[in-house]
Amino acid sequence: MRFYRLLLVAFVFSATCSQAQENKKIDSYWQLLLKNQRQEAQVKFQKKNKGSLPDILTNEIIANENGKFTAADGFIENVISQPDFEYYLYALWNQSFFFDSYLSTGFNRKNISNINDIPLDRIKNATVKESLRYLKSAVAQHSDDWGTYDQLNNAIPAIKAWQFCGSFENLNGSGLATEYAPEKNVTSTTDFNANSNGFVNWYDQRGREKDAYQYYSNHSEYGGGVNYAQTFITNPTAKKAVVRLGSSSFARMWLNDVLIYENTNDGITDMDAYNVLVNLPSGNNRLLVKSADQSGISYFIVRITDEEGNVFNDLKYNAAPSAYKKSSIEAIAPKELPHSVEDFFQNKLKQNPNNFFNTVCLVSAYLRNSKFNEAKETLQPWVDAYPESSFLRKYLIECYTKEKDYTSAKELQKNIESDDERYYLSYIYRFEDSRELFKLPLPEFEEFVEEFAASTDMDILKKSAQLLLNIRQEDKSAVKETLKTITEDYKDQLSVLKVYLNIYSAYLNEDDKAIKILEEIDDTYFDYGALKSLAGFYNKQDRKKEALALFEKRYNLVD
CATH class of the missing domain: 1.25.40 (Serine Threonine Protein Phosphatase 5, Tetratricopeptide repeat)
Known part of the structure; x- marks a missing residue:
């Protein structure tokens, strides 16, 4: 009897999965990719590739899934010649064929070349343009070109006149909800009690007047904490304005003592991640930003524009405290606006819900700003339909990592390793766990290195695997030779x-x-x-x- 029950359960599960897949009418090459049939997906896609921008990018995504990371000659020029390319660029920003995950892996010849090859004047969307301008400035800093770094940063239309105060205690992450004195005190002749962090007061930070992003780097000795920044905005005429925030932590913003936005998502974001439409009163206005960070060095960036992203030329910003008139929630009327890139792909999916490429773009756009809940919600129907898809699991791992749910991320990683052994990421995950690798008998270790090298065209990974094998073989002469090759051929890495x-x-x-x-x-x-x-x-x-x-x-x- 128990056998028949199990058979019935298996039948129902199989039927449910089949129905879920049937309900998702996506192109056959995506179906193959989601079934971990990557080579077949690549062959099938080439028969349908018409050279549109989605096709150009899909080609690279499928190639990457096959461990191939060498983009075709003229790839960037081909992309930027296409209409609306900036939306796809922003969404797929951290893909290897664009800029890669430079925050963790750094800059190198390839992503620097891609960054420099995209002219700012080809981009219409203000958020994408200014994000790229900042990235170009980061490349200049990396290249020790401080003149260009300052020039590019200075050109970013962000608020750069701030006073700062902190760090205040953020015990068990309670700091965002705790009202500290700077929220109501623009100035003070006596220092504020920061609890276990001593006594602090408002101060100006000299030498950072050109920087678009504001870092609390001089507060880092306190660890995670609550920090404040205030600026004073002179506005000649009342107007509708959009306050755009990017931050690295939980945050709140007040305009004239009215709470206009609260970000309860603890994650790293880019500029303009959160956008609030407000009525900006004429006269003097106080904008206050509160950051509640639990680890690392907190940062934020604020820009004020019209609804199309254009900068107001008549607004003046000053760090020096000045009198302002307190407002009411009815007068300010804050209204959260969607992110322009997310909105672009949401509309695409409304027109065609089964366009999986646009789903990938939307999920990627969410993850750029650590919106892991939205990303998981978008992925879930596809995960239900393709529960063993390594491609989907890869995105879920990123979601869980940004959510700081490292246990779930590790579990999915192990699932990929066990269910999809020949996937290039399976080899990378095993390579990263060198302690377990070194427990293998030498013949199995050599077999792993051979298979790893065959799984990708990325030479630095092949050389890295070879170096590990040399160490496992205890061949110091070979270690020296491989190290010499790596340090001479990959000086940019x-x-x-x-x-x-x-x-x-x-x-x-x-x-x-x-x-x-x-x-x-x-x-x-x-x-x-x-x-x-x-x-x-x-x-x-x-x-x-x-x-x-x-x-x-x-x-x-x-x-």
Whole structure:
């Protein structure tokens, strides 16, 4: 009897999955991809590729899923010649064929070239244009070009005149809901009680007047905390305005003591992630931003525009406190507006709900601004239809990681490894767990490296796997040779170099080699992590004056 029950359950589950898939009338190549039949998906897609912008990008997505990351010649120029390309660029910003996940992997020849190859004047959408302008400034900073960095930052139409106050205690994440004195006190002759963080007051931060993003880096010694920033806006005539916020944490904004927005999503976002339409009164106005960060260095960026994203030329911003008239919720009438890129793809999906490419774009746009709940909700019908899809699981892993649900993310990662062994990400996940890899017998380890190398066309991954094998074989001569190849052929891959330099120091006992590479990095780029590592090596060799000089040179440049 129990056998028949199990058979019935299996039949119902199978029928449900079949019905779910039947209800999702998507192109056959997407169906194949979601069934982990990646090579077949690529073959099927090539027969239908008509060269439209969605086709150009779909081609790259499917290629990436097959472990192929070398984009065709002229890819960027082809993309930016297409209508509405900026919406797709913003959504797929962190795909390897555009800019990759530079926040974690850093800049390199490929993504720097892509960033520089897109002219700002080709972009109409203000949010996308200013996001790219800031990214270009980050590349300039990375390249140690501080003049260009300042020029680009200065051109971003964000509020740059601020007073700051903090950090206040954020015990167990309760700080956002806790009212601290700066919320009602524009100035104070006595310092505010920040509880366990001592006493603080409003202050001006000199030397940052050109920076679009405002970082609480000088508050980092307190760890996670509550920080405030205020600016005063002079407006000659009452007008409708959109206040646009990007932040790294929970946040609240007040206009003339009226709460106009509260972000209860603890995640890193880009500029203009949240947009609020308000009635901006004439005269002087106080804008207050509260950030409640639980870890890391908090930041925010605020821009004020009209509803089309155009900057008002008649608004004046001043950090110095001045009198303002308190408003009411009825007078300000705050109304949250959708993000322009999210809105673009939501409308696309309303017109064609089964267009899976637009679903991918919408999910990616959500995740750019850590809107993991919206992303999961959009993915769920597809997960129900294709529960073992590695492609979908990959996006869910990103959702859970941004949600800080690392247990669920790890569980999905293990599911990919067990259900889809030949997927390139399965090899990367195993490669990252080097402790488990080193438990394998040597023949199995060698087999893994061979399969890993065959799963992708990314040479740096092939060389990295080879380096791990050399270490497993305890062949120091081969380790030196592979390291030499990596450090000479991939000098632009700083995130990789900084990791592998430890092998020179800890495994080969060649500190001088590590120092030479770090000195070359410091001469060519601005990389604070590399600078600190170099200073550490100098201190180790009792070269304290040289270590101090590294920081002095950089501080002089920043000031």
